[in-house]
Amino acid sequence: MSRNSVSLKDISKACGVSIATVSKALNDHSDIGQDTKENIRRVAEELGYHPNAAAQALKTKRTNNIGVLFVDEANSGLTHDYFSHVLDSFKRCAEQNGFDITFINADKTRPDNMSYLTHAMYRGFDGVVIACVDFFDPQVDELINSTIPVVTIDHIFYNRIAIISDNARGMRDLVSYVYRMGHRKIAYIHGLESSVTRARLASYYRTLQDFGITVPDEYVLAVPYRDSEAAYRATLKLLSLPEPPTCILYPDDFSAFGGINALSEKGLRIPDDISIAGYDGTEIASRVIPKLTTIAQDTEGIGKAAAERLIDMINNPKAALIEQVVIEGKLEPGGTVGKPA
Amino acid sequence: MSRNSVSLKDISKACGVSIATVSKALNDHSDIGQDTKENIRRVAEELGYHPNAAAQALKTKRTNNIGVLFVDEANSGLTHDYFSHVLDSFKRCAEQNGFDITFINADKTRPDNMSYLTHAMYRGFDGVVIACVDFFDPQVDELINSTIPVVTIDHIFYNRIAIISDNARGMRDLVSYVYRMGHRKIAYIHGLESSVTRARLASYYRTLQDFGITVPDEYVLAVPYRDSEAAYRATLKLLSLPEPPTCILYPDDFSAFGGINALSEKGLRIPDDISIAGYDGTEIASRVIPKLTTIAQDTEGIGKAAAERLIDMINNPKAALIEQVVIEGKLEPGGTVGKPA
DNA sequence: TTAACGTACTAAAACGTTTGAGAAAAGATT
DNA sequence: AATCTTTTCTCAAACGTTTTAGTACGTTAA
Numbered sequence: 001m002s003r004n005s006v007s008l009k010d011i012s013k014a015c016g017v018s019i020a021t022v023s024k025a026l027n028d029h030s031d032i033g034q035d036t037k038e039n040i041r042r043v044a045e046e047l048g049y050h051p052n053a054a055a056q057a058l059k060t061k062r063t064n065n066i067g068v069l070f071v072d073e074a075n076s077g078l079t080h081d082y083f084s085h086v087l088d089s090f091k092r093c094a095e096q097n098g099f100d101i102t103f104i105n106a107d108k109t110r111p112d113n114m115s116y117l118t119h120a121m122y123r124g125f126d127g128v129v130i131a132c133v134d135f136f137d138p139q140v141d142e143l144i145n146s147t148i149p150v151v152t153i154d155h156i157f158y159n160r161i162a163i164i165s166d167n168a169r170g171m172r173d174l175v176s177y178v179y180r181m182g183h184r185k186i187a188y189i190h191g192l193e194s195s196v197t198r199a200r201l202a203s204y205y206r207t208l209q210d211f212g213i214t215v216p217d218e219y220v221l222a223v224p225y226r227d228s229e230a231a232y233r234a235t236l237k238l239l240s241l242p243e244p245p246t247c248i249l250y251p252d253d254f255s256a257f258g259g260i261n262a263l264s265e266k267g268l269r270i271p272d273d274i275s276i277a278g279y280d281g282t283e284i285a286s287r288v289i290p291k292l293t294t295i296a297q298d299t300e301g302i303g304k305a306a307a308e309r310l311i312d313m314i315n316n317p318k319a320a321l322i323e324q325v326v327i328e329g330k331l332e333p334g335g336t337v338g339k340p341a
Numbered sequence: 342m343s344r345n346s347v348s349l350k351d352i353s354k355a356c357g358v359s360i361a362t363v364s365k366a367l368n369d370h371s372d373i374g375q376d377t378k379e380n381i382r383r384v385a386e387e388l389g390y391h392p393n394a395a396a397q398a399l400k401t402k403r404t405n406n407i408g409v410l411f412v413d414e415a416n417s418g419l420t421h422d423y424f425s426h427v428l429d430s431f432k433r434c435a436e437q438n439g440f441d442i443t444f445i446n447a448d449k450t451r452p453d454n455m456s457y458l459t460h461a462m463y464r465g466f467d468g469v470v471i472a473c474v475d476f477f478d479p480q481v482d483e484l485i486n487s488t489i490p491v492v493t494i495d496h497i498f499y500n501r502i503a504i505i506s507d508n509a510r511g512m513r514d515l516v517s518y519v520y521r522m523g524h525r526k527i528a529y530i531h532g533l534e535s536s537v538t539r540a541r542l543a544s545y546y547r548t549l550q551d552f553g554i555t556v557p558d559e560y561v562l563a564v565p566y567r568d569s570e571a572a573y574r575a576t577l578k579l580l581s582l583p584e585p586p587t588c589i590l591y592p593d594d595f596s597a598f599g600g601i602n603a604l605s606e607k608g609l610r611i612p613d614d615i616s617i618a619g620y621d622g623t624e625i626a627s628r629v630i631p632k633l634t635t636i637a638q639d640t641e642g643i644g645k646a647a648a649e650r651l652i653d654m655i656n657n658p659k660a661a662l663i664e665q666v667v668i669e670g671k672l673e674p675g676g677t678v679g680k681p682a
Numbered sequence: 683t684t685a686a687c688g689t690a691c692t693a694a695a696a697c698g699t700t701t702g703a704g705a706a707a708a709g710a711t712t
Numbered sequence: 713a714a715t716c717t718t719t720t721c722t723c724a725a726a727c728g729t730t731t732t733a734g735t736a737c738g739t740t741a742a
Contacts, residue, residue, distance in 0.1 A: 005462075007698055018722045023700060033720055050459050054398035055698035058727045063395070065443070078419075078429040088419040095448040100464065102406070102443040107436040118391050121346075123441065228628045257628040264630050284625050287569045287598040289605050348728055359692045364730060374690055396728035399697045687740075693733090700726085710717070 006047045014043050026051075057124055066094055066310065067125035069104040069116060069143070072133050073224055076106060080226070081254070081282050082297060083131055086153065089303025090129060097311050104128065116143045127310045129153065133194060133225075149313040149320075151306045155195045156324055161313065163306045163325045167196055170295040170329040171203035174277055177293075177331055178247045179211050182339045183275060187219040187245035189234045189255065197222075197251070200279075204249070216243075225251055228258025235262035246274060246340035253278035253285040253294055256336075271338030281332055290335025301327045347388045355384050367392075398465055407435055407651065408466035410445040410457060410484070413474050414565060417447060421567070422595070422623050423638060424472055427494060430644025431470060438652050445469065457484045468651045470494065474535060474566075490654040490661075492647045496536050497665055502654065504647045504666045508537055511636040511670040512544035515618055518634075518672055519588045520552050523680045524616060528560040528586035530575045530596065538563075538592070541620075545590070557584075566592055569599025576603035587615060587681035594619035594626040594635055597677075612679030622673055631676025642668045 008026075012019045017036065025032045025040040057063045070077025070087055077083035091101055104119050116139045120128055131153035132140055144150060144157050156162045178186055188204050191197040201220075208215060218241055223230035231250055238244055239262070250256040256278035260270065268274045270290065278285055281296025305325050313320050349367075353360045358377065366373045366381040398404045411418025411428055418424035432442050445460050457480045461469055472494035473481055485491060485498050497503045519527055529545050532538040542561075549556060559582055564571035572591055579585055580603070591597040597619035601611065609615045611631065619626055622637025646666050654661050 005698095009698080019699085020701080020723075021721060023698095024721090027700085029701095031720060036720080050455070050463050052399070052698050053464050054395045054404070055727090056700080057395035058393070058399055058697090058729085059699045059701090061727080076429050076433070078425050078432065079422075081420075084419050084425055088417050091419065091444060092417070092448055095444075095446050098453060100443050100446065102441050103432060103436075105436050105441065107433055110436050110439060112439060114391070122391050122394050124393070124395055254625070254628070257625065261628065261630050284595070284598065287595070287602065288629065289602050346728090350728080360729085361692060361694090361731080362690085364728095365691090368730085370731095372690060377690080393728050396697090397730080399699085399727090400729045400731085402697085683742100685740105685742080687738105689738085690736090692735075695732090696730085698727105702725095703723085705722075706720090708717100708719080710715100712713100712715080 005052075006049045007052070008049075010047060011040060011044050011049055014047065015040055061124070063124045063126055064099050065123065065125055066099050066101045067104040067120045067123065067128040068101050069106070069128060069130045069132065069140070071106045071131075073226070077131060082252070082280050082299060085299035086131060086303040086306070089300045090307045091303075093304045093307035094311070097307070099126070099311065115139045117146050117148075120146070120148055127151070127314045129306050129310055130155075135195070149310060149317065151310040151313070153302060153306055159322060161309050161321075161323055161325070163302050163309065163327060165196075165297050165302060166326045166328045167199035168203040168206075170279070170297070170331075171200040172207045173329075173331045174249065174279070174295055175204055175207040176211075177333065178249075178275065178277065178337055179207075179213075181247075181275070181337050183247040183337075184213055184340070185219070185243070185245040186213070186215065186247045186249065187221075187238050188215075188249045189221045189223055189231060189238075189251060189259070191225045191251035192222055200251075216241075219245055223251065223255065226254040228254055228261070231255035231258035232262045235259040236266075239263075239266055239268075244274075247337065248274070248276045250276065250278050253280045253282040253292055256285075256292055256294075270336050273341050275337040275340070277337055281329070285334070286332065291332075293334040293337045294332050295329045296332045297329045298327050346393075347390045348393070349390075351388060352381060352385050352390055355388065356381055402465070404465045404467055405440050406464065406466055407440050407442045408445040408461045408464065408469040409442050410447070410469060410471045410473065410481070412447045412472075414567075418472060423593070423621055423640060426640035427472060427644040427647070430641045431648045432644075434645045434648035435652070438648070440467070440652065456480045458487050458489075461487070461489055468492070468655045470647050470651055471496075476536070490651060490658065492651040492654070494643060494647055500663060502650050502662075502664055502666070504643050504650065504668060506537075506638050506643060507667050507669045508540035509544040509547075511620070511638070511672075512541040513548045514670075514672045515590065515620070515636055516545055516548040517552075518674065519590075519616065519618065519678055520548075520554075522588075522616070522678050524588040524678075525554055525681070526560070526584070526586040527554070527556065527588045527590065528562075528579050529556075529590045530562045530564055530572055530579075530592060530600070531590075532566045532592035533563055541592075557582075560586055564592065564596060567595045569596055569602070572596035572599035573603045576600040577607075580604075580607055580609075588678065589615070589617045591617065591619050594621045594623040594633055597626075597633055597635075611677050614682050616678040616681070618678055622670070626675070627673065632673075634675040634678045635673050636670045637673045638670045639668050 008019045008022045012022045025037045070083050072080045127149035129151050135155045152162045221234045223234050278292045278294040281294050285292035285294050349360045349363045353363045366378045411424050413421040468490035470492050476496045491501050493503045562575045564575050619633045619635040622635050626633035626635050
């Protein structure tokens with residue numbers, strides 16, 4: 001009800017025992033009598049005791065708090081569909097293990113002007129999870145090379161555990177699918193330079209090569225992620241080619257909607273006149289008509305794997321096994337890919 | 342580079358002054374000589390000192406940390422479009438004022454089994470912001486009635502500052518708009534019982550009344566928020582009425598997409614055969630064709646107002662002025678409302 | 683000359699925990 | 713009866729800060 005603050009000392013007085021005894025009783029140490037424990041716990045409950053995280057952290061060097069650094073192009077991972085789903089899953093898993101999560105500041109205008117690492121050390125995070133568009137930010141680098149347990153998402157560092165969505169496989173599945181649907185002129189509007197983009201792009205070329213297809217350079221364009229305006233313009237560019245593609249792949253579902261706008265503006269029907277596919281498997285993609293063909297990323301699995309590995313590492317720093325955990329996506333055939341016209 | 346931990350003591354040794362002097366120098370107290378201050382700061386920098394949040398919190402009872410309780414139907418506000426945008430804005434503003442944000446657990450399965458209030462006190466949050474679907478959860482109630490500074494979003498308590506989106510105004514604007522477009526048979530698929538729903542529903546009836554329109558009871562249906570399946574079914578139900586509506590309003594943009602599916606399945610064209618509107622102003626709403634007519638909620642303004650008020654209250658608990666801050670939305674006319682057929 | 687004052691510093695307690703070392707009492711072993 | 717164990721508890725230091733009261737010393741006013 002109120003913002004009281006009953007401490008171990010209060011309980012110790014009420015029970016007529018020492019503070020140490022109270023602490024041990026509440027932490028279930030073996031050197032406290034059963035009846036004493038019960039009494040102390042009862043009184044603690046009555047008094048409305050709850051521990052003080054700051055004092056515990058000061059003493060034990062454990063905060064049960066995990067730092068989250070999710071930063072996208074807009075300097076916020078929160079409104080980013082993919083990130084927010086991963087984060088939600090991460091959060092859930094962390095909470096089930098008794099950890100809270102706190103954001104590592106993404107706003108560089110904060111008054112104390114701390115770097116990511118400084119901030120993480122200030123708060124004493126037991127571990128840190130990073131999902132980032134720009135893994136080459138020096139501040140990110142500093143954090144990666146610290147001694148704080150770190151798990152990265154969608155980017156591999158030689159000295160860190162990484163959880164990565166299987167972009168190569170996803171892209172291969174997608175390209176194979178549209179190939180099987182009969183497409184040969186497959187354009188790819190991809191995201192800006194990042195390890196994710198690189199993996200997908202390589203897989204795109206590789207898969208086409210396996211099918212014996214070569215695409216003209218004009219079929220491959222770069223736009224920022226989730227920028228439907230840019231995707232719109234890129235799409236128009238593709239359409240203006242002397243030999244336009246019959247199928248366009250987008251870096252994400254959101255961009256695909258930008259593409260759809262361009263196509264419908266040009267009077268092209270999907271999938272009769274032209275086929276398209278997105279990437280991510282956002283909820284909205286499955287709610288529009290026709291459903292967007294896309295690769296559903298396993299955000300649940302990614303978040304959970306990240307949390308599990310990080311907590312492992314926190315609880316067992318010695319056994320820190322550097323590994324890459326690859327999480328498979330899943331092709332979601334919608335109605336936006338048909339036979340080529 | 343490493344997870345060192347240089348403390349005031351280390352600096353004091355290096356400078357040959359007392360710990361107190363170091364503390365005061367770094368906090369810019371007036372009773373420390375200018376040159377001493379400079380020297381201490383230089384050494385602190387060299388040694389890579391950064392303060393310890395736990396120790397500071399223990400001593401000062403300030404954590405510079407704000408607890409966030411955002412819980413939606415799925416027990417997570419993170420993937421909720423409206424919430425996540427509000428939170429993003431809140432976070433940004435809080436960070437600019439030197440506050441971090443930590444989630445108050447939404448997962449009731451956490452091992453220590455703390456209530457929201459217990460959790461908040463354990464972490465020593467300086468304040469708490471609550472956006473919630475169920476403000477009648479006893480745990481929420483407990484938190485509201487604690488002495489911790491609280492700001493609520495979209496729900497008014499007599500003893501708390503509330504930031505509320507102007508749902509009455511938004512609904513009035515929307516209904517007036519479709520009325521002006523010629524519609525008289527206006528159905529409303531609304532969300533489940535909540536103060537937001539109540540405000541909108543009342544405004545819907547009130548506005549229609551002002552226009553001298555009465556709607557049959559069958560025109561008003563309830564579905565959960567953001568449940569496009571339910572909205573799909575509700576839409577079919579409306580279409581099967583002997584005298585179906587010419588315009589359907591949905592509780593949110595996402596539901597509207599469910600409605601669109603039902604309509605297109607029935608071969609109805611939007612807006613030629615039937616008109617629809619959403620609510621929220623999600624990004625995707627403006628990226629589809631035709632653009633979804635909707636009320637854009639000022640999530641930026643809501644989050645910012647919440648953070649500002651909360652921080653005010655934290656810094657100046659005495660002056661706690663209980664108020665309701667109303668944030669206006671904005672009608673975004675898209676292409677889904679036309680003249681009635 | 684003495685008291686009053688201002689400046690620049692320090693000592694030490696306090697915040698609420700945890701924990702290893704030790705102590706006291708009771709029970710078990712010779 | 714003396715010694716060893718076991719059980720149950722307490723002492724006290726420590727974690728890294730902040731802050732109040734106080735000290736030492738030089739300067740100024742009477």
